[in-house]
Amino acid sequence: MIIGRILGTVVSTQKDERLLGKKLLIVKPINLDGTDQSGYVVAVDTVGAGFHEKVIVVGGSSARMAEGNKDCPVDSAIIGVIDTIDLTKEFDG
Amino acid sequence: MIIGRILGTVVSTQKDERLLGKKLLIVKPINLDGTDQSGYVVAVDTVGAGFHEKVIVVGGSSARMAEGNKDCPVDSAIIGVIDTIDLTKEFDG
Amino acid sequence: MIIGRILGTVVSTQKDERLLGKKLLIVKPINLDGTDQSGYVVAVDTVGAGFHEKVIVVGGSSARMAEGNKDCPVDSAIIGVIDTIDLTKEFDG
Amino acid sequence: MIIGRILGTVVSTQKDERLLGKKLLIVKPINLDGTDQSGYVVAVDTVGAGFHEKVIVVGGSSARMAEGNKDCPVDSAIIGVIDTIDLTKEFDG
């Protein structure tokens, strides 16, 4: 899984019917020091995450294991809102 | 999922029979500011997208969950046409 | 899926028995302007492609959906020979 | 699989219920000479690994094959603690 922060929303009317009612969020992957990585991913929110919250994102077929995503055409899902990231002292990267 | 815009079509006569009747489109991944990323992907259109429309593309095994792709040898599918991308104000990447 | 051209063949005698009789080809991914990308992939040919033909290559678990690959340990398969790639005029990448 | 060392822990209260009780660790991929690679991955610990231990990490759908991860929305799991890495003499990379 990766860690990201929520940047925005994708709105689509003409879409696969199994996406109906799903919230598609734009997530920016972040480094462990909180800075942004390049790129982004569009992920289905399955835990009610809020804007700019740090979240855990699962990718690939496992995104379909997240709540409500069974058999859906999604490859990325938000599965947790992060409270804290605890790094050991000697980490510097 | 990623966001892309449709650039063109791939025409193939000699192909897997489960690709018969499928529309294979060339999609250019784009950044959140609308500029092109490098590279491209060939994706099956499952929502009737038009040229240059911004679309949502799902990859991997989940592409087979898109309408009509069950058990097909495809790893990328267009599953939505994008109306708008709403980014929060402070986004700058 | 990606587009590539066939560069050569991999010959292996000591191999998984489900690879017996399969043609393992070396495919070079190409850009939309026909130039080579870096890297290569070893893919199972399932459509009888010829050397230097432009082909469509599917990756991941979906490679097992290609003709004859069911339950085989393969992650890349050639599923189509390309006739033409039609790009819209304003494409420049 | 890749080799990494454990850097820290991710704490999340608001999460998919199938993550309850799972230990989410931050793993830094390392090179064969022991130096850090860039990036990180959040992986479920399934073998009781300790901080800074070198571990084997499996990714993708196979992470769900690790002990206790069946049908869980996880794409990365720690499946072994490494005792030694034996490289042949002529290796220099």
Next chain:
Amino acid sequence: MIIGRILGTVVSTQKDERLLGKKLLIVKPINLDGTDQSGYVVAVDTVGAGFHEKVIVVGGSSARMAEGNKDCPVDSAIIGVIDTIDLTKEFDG
């Protein structure tokens, strides 16, 4: 699939029980001219490959289709020892 050469072995005692008896090898991906690529992968040997032999490596869920890997938490497997790589004349990359 990719082509690599075997560099060494990973020894792990504390591991997922479905890895018991499996040989975990370190494989260096190589270019078509035989030079090393950067990076490495830890793969399960399923064909009895020897050190420095050139091998075919399958990744992702298809690694579980290799002999003996059913339902195992592995994402990379050696499925063939390469005899020869035959490239057509005009190849230069």
